Amino acid sequence: MTGRILAIVLRQWRLFSGSWPRIADLAYWPIVQILLWGFLQIHIFREAGPGAVVLSALLGAILLWDIAWRGQLSLSLAFFEEIWSRNLGHLLVSPLRPTELIGGLMIVSLVKTGVAMVPAVAIAAFAFDFNLFSLGPALYLFMIALVLFAWSISLAAMGLVVRYGQGAQEMPWAIMLGLAPFCAIYYPLEVLPAVFRWVGAGLPPSYIFEGMRDVVVQGTVDLRLIAAAFALDALWLAAGAGVFFALLGSARRRGMLLQIGE
Amino acid sequence: MSAIVVENLVKRFAGLDAVAGVSFTVERGQTVALLGGNGAGKTTTIAMILGLITPTAGRVSVLGCDMGARGASAARARMNFQSPYVDLPKRLTVRQNLDVYARLYSAPRPAERIAALAEQLALTEFLDRRTGSLSAGQATRVGLAKALINDPELLLLDEPTASLDPDTADWVRSMLEAYRNEHGAAILLASHNMAEVERLAGRVLMMKKGRIVDDAAPRELIARYGRANLEEVFLHIAREGGGERTGAPQ
Numbered sequence: 321m322t323g324r325i326l327a328i329v330l331r332q333w334r335l336f337s338g339s340w341p342r343i344a345d346l347a348y349w350p351i352v353q354i355l356l357w358g359f360l361q362i363h364i365f366r367e368a369g370p371g372a373v374v375l376s377a378l379l380g381a382i383l384l385w386d387i388a389w390r391g392q393l394s395l396s397l398a399f400f401e402e403i404w405s406r407n408l409g410h411l412l413v414s415p416l417r418p419t420e421l422i423g424g425l426m427i428v429s430l431v432k433t434g435v436a437m438v439p440a441v442a443i444a445a446f447a448f449d450f451n452l453f454s455l456g457p458a459l460y461l462f463m464i465a466l467v468l469f470a471w472s473i474s475l476a477a478m479g480l481v482v483r484y485g486q487g488a489q490e491m492p493w494a495i496m497l498g499l500a501p502f503c504a505i506y507y508p509l510e511v512l513p514a515v516f517r518w519v520g521a522g523l524p525p526s527y528i529f530e531g532m533r534d535v536v537v538q539g540t541v542d543l544r545l546i547a548a549a550f551a552l553d554a555l556w557l558a559a560g561a562g563v564f565f566a567l568l569g570s571a572r573r574r575g576m577l578l579q580i581g582e
Numbered sequence: 583m584s585a586i587v588v589e590n591l592v593k594r595f596a597g598l599d600a601v602a603g604v605s606f607t608v609e610r611g612q613t614v615a616l617l618g619g620n621g622a623g624k625t626t627t628i629a630m631i632l633g634l635i636t637p638t639a640g641r642v643s644v645l646g647c648d649m650g651a652r653g654a655s656a657a658r659a660r661m662n663f664q665s666p667y668v669d670l671p672k673r674l675t676v677r678q679n680l681d682v683y684a685r686l687y688s689a690p691r692p693a694e695r696i697a698a699l700a701e702q703l704a705l706t707e708f709l710d711r712r713t714g715s716l717s718a719g720q721a722t723r724v725g726l727a728k729a730l731i732n733d734p735e736l737l738l739l740d741e742p743t744a745s746l747d748p749d750t751a752d753w754v755r756s757m758l759e760a761y762r763n764e765h766g767a768a769i770l771l772a773s774h775n776m777a778e779v780e781r782l783a784g785r786v787l788m789m790k791k792g793r794i795v796d797d798a799a800p801r802e803l804i805a806r807y808g809r810a811n812l813e814e815v816f817l818h819i820a821r822e823g824g825g826e827r828t829g830a831p832q
Contacts, residue, residue, distance in 0.1 A: 327685035334678045335671060401671075409668035410728070413632040414686045415659040572636040575595060578629050578667050 324416045328424025332398050336432070346394075346432060350386045350440035357382045358448035377536040378506065379450040381529055385505050387437055387463050388525060389496060391470035394432035396492040398425040399478045403486065409578055418568060422561075426471060433467065455532065458541045462528045465546065468553040469524040470496070472560030479567030483576065504529045524549040524556060583646045585610050585736045585768030586631060591640035593626050593792075600626045602792035603640070610735065613762055613769040615779040617812075618789030619820045624772035625667070627789075628738050631770070632663055645735060659687055664729040665740035669721075672714025676705060676724050679713055680731060687732035699727040702757065718745035726754065730761065737761075739771040743778055755781055776813040786812070788819055795819060 336342050361378050402408045411421060444450045453459060477492035502516055503525035509517055520526040527549040534542050571577050586608040593601040601623040608614045616624040629635040631642050633649050642649040647657035670679045677696060684692035700706045703723045708716060713724060722745055729737060742758070743751035755778060762769055773779055779786060780800045788796040788803070796803060796819070800812050807815045 323685050323688055327682050330685070331671070331674070331678075331682040334674050334682075338673060405671040405673075406667075406669040407671050409634060409665070410670065410683070411686070413634060413658060413663055414683070415655045415688070416686050417655055569636070572634065575593070575600075575626065575629065575635045577634045578625070578665070 324414075324420050325424040325427070328416070328421060329427050332401070332425070332428040335401060336428075346390075346436045347439045350383075350390065350436055351443060353382055353386055354379070354440040354443050354448070358444065358450075361448065377533045379444050379448055380452065380455065380532050380536055381505050383437070383441060383444060383452050384462055384466060384528065384532060385500075385503075385525075386440060387433060388466035388470045390433040390436045391429055391467035392474050392492055392496050394436070395425055395429040395471055395474040396477055396489075398428045398432075399474075400481065400486075400489055403481065412577060418565070422475070422564075429471070429474075430467070455535050456541070458531065458535055458546065461546050461550075462532055465524055465528050465549040465553055468550075469556055472553070472556035473499075475557075475560035476563040479564035482564075482571045483567035483574075485576070499523060499525075502526070508533070522552065524552040527552070583610075584608065584643075585612070585645060586770060587641075587643040588627070588631065589641045589643075591627065591630060591642065592638045593623075593630060593635060594638040599792045601630070601637075604789075604792070604794055605640075606787055606794060606797065608736075608768050608770050610768050611762065611766045612785065613758075613771065613783045614785045614787060615783035616770065616772040616787050616789055617774075617776075617779055617816060619816075621791075622789040623792040624789055625665075625740055626792075628663070628665075628740055628770065628772055632661075632738060633658070659732065660734060661736040661738065662687070662729040662732055662734040663738035663740070664722075664725045664742055666744055667740070670713050670724060670728060672712065674713055675710050676700075676713055676716070676727075677709040679724070680727055683728050683731050689732050695731060696727075699730055703727050719747060719750050722746055723750075723754070726757075733765060735765070735767055737767055737769045739769065739773075741773055741775075742771060743773075743775060751775075751778070758782060776811065776816060780812050788816070790819060 358379060402411060412418070441452050444452060455462065473495050474492055477495060480488040480491045502512065502520040503523050504520055505525065509520045509526055509530060512520055527545040531542055531545040534540050534545070584607045588607070589605050591601055591604045592599065604623070604627060606614070616627060618624050626635060630637050631644065631649065633654055644657040645660050647653045649657065674682070680696045680699070681692055684695055689695050696709070700709050703726060705720070705723055705727060708720055708724075713721065716724065722743070726742070729739070743754050746754060758769065759782065761767060769782070771782065784799060786798065786800055786803055787794050798806065803815050804810070804812060807818055809815045809818060
């Protein structure tokens with residue numbers, strides 16, 4: 321089992337390490353994001369003065385959301401690479417189990433997310449005076465909770481692509497962006513109208529971003545928020561995996577795996 | 583124990599039977615060809631044996647393992663396949679691709695196995711080239727190397743020589759014959775190439791509209807239908823609605 325998971329990691333590493341556009345793409349967008357929002361923050365500070373304390377959480381929010389975004393993107397793209405290269409059929413008739421394939425791709429996703437965030441975190445620290453690690457040990461829990469949520473979205477979207485073909489490959493992006501307004505990324509949940517607050521209450525990132533603002537603004541870690549995020553993550557992951565395996569089964573019944581495409 | 587046991591296999595897509603109650607066995611050391619026109623159900627049958635398509639009804643057992651059960655992974659370690667419907671990743675080198683599959687199939691001593699296969703399939707000089715840069719014939723040989731990486735007891739081949747020139751195709755057929763004879767492996771192949779089927783297969787399953795309409799050795803079929811070669815038998819069945827196992831159409 322370990323050998324097969326390692327084989328998947330190795331296959332992805334070889335694909336990635338030999339492709340400078342893939343490497344550049346990994347770090348490029350987080351850097352663009354942090355520059356854009358970092359300069360905006362400087363501008364708002366200058367205009368609003370030091371009273372705008374809550375804005376100091378902005379870069380933390382940008383970086384954490386990028387971690388979730390990269391987590392989702394790197395898992396989805398790693399899976400799509402197998403479809404684009406018409407290799408999925410080979411993998412699915414090998415002794416590799418679908419759970420092992422997903423496990424291997426999750427390891428790849430973790431590594432790629434970590435690598436992608438290094439330049440952006442460094443720029444935030446040196447150019448905009450925001451040290452992500454100032455969030456303390458809670459930062460690691462925030463990151464894990466966000467990546468787990470991101471993977472749940474990826475799993476569901478991967479299932480959609482297996483079942484409905486490459487025409488559905490925008491799904492991971494669309495689902496993540498569609499949920500973003502309700503995730504309390506840049507503003508507290510209470511800003512949302514009551515009905516959307518209920519939506520946000522069901523999303524793990526809402527608790528993470530509320531918790532992150534507590535740490536930045538008040539210097540306190542609310543463990544109840546983190547616990548709520550992990551409890552919801554478990555539900556989202558179970559649902560994402562359920563959707564993936566249900567749609568994989570449907571694709572097998574409909575004979576879509578041999579010539580998966582549009 | 584048979585290499586493949588297929589019982590009453592049915593696959594229905596949108597109300598139409600792609601495979602309509604097929605039963606056959608393939609013994610170890612035997613090469614069996616699925617022969618039929620486009621849409622006859624050959625590829626669907628192979629895909630159900632591989633587990634890529636879930637049958638509507640029926641049962642598939644490979645090397646003693648029920649392919650509908652959890653034990654299918656164990657059977658997959660002892661079989662392999664090649665098909666024009668799938669590729670190996672083009673950006674990886676030949677060696678890298680074969681190494682990944684050697685690991686997936688838990689092949690012992692992967693480096694030695696890859697070197698031996700490369701020599702056998704005349705791929706040594708291409709091992710460190712990107713798979714996507716190879717000609718169609720070279721890529722087919724790489725696909726065969728992948729299919730043999732785990733010394734499979736059962737080999738499923740869909741159009742194994744489709745993109746090869748006659749000389750290379752002949753060479754590949756010799757290689758497959760040698761592999762079967764040396765390893766006692768079973769081979770199930772789907773092909774439109776009658777010369778290939780006559781050369782490789784000890785038994786032919788003629789398929790039409792999802793059914794096996796005849797099942798015999800190539801020479802038997804030729805004699806039974808009173809034709810000069812297998813291609814004429816194929817054309818007769820395809821055009822004139824053969825398929826009565828007892829009849830000998832003129």
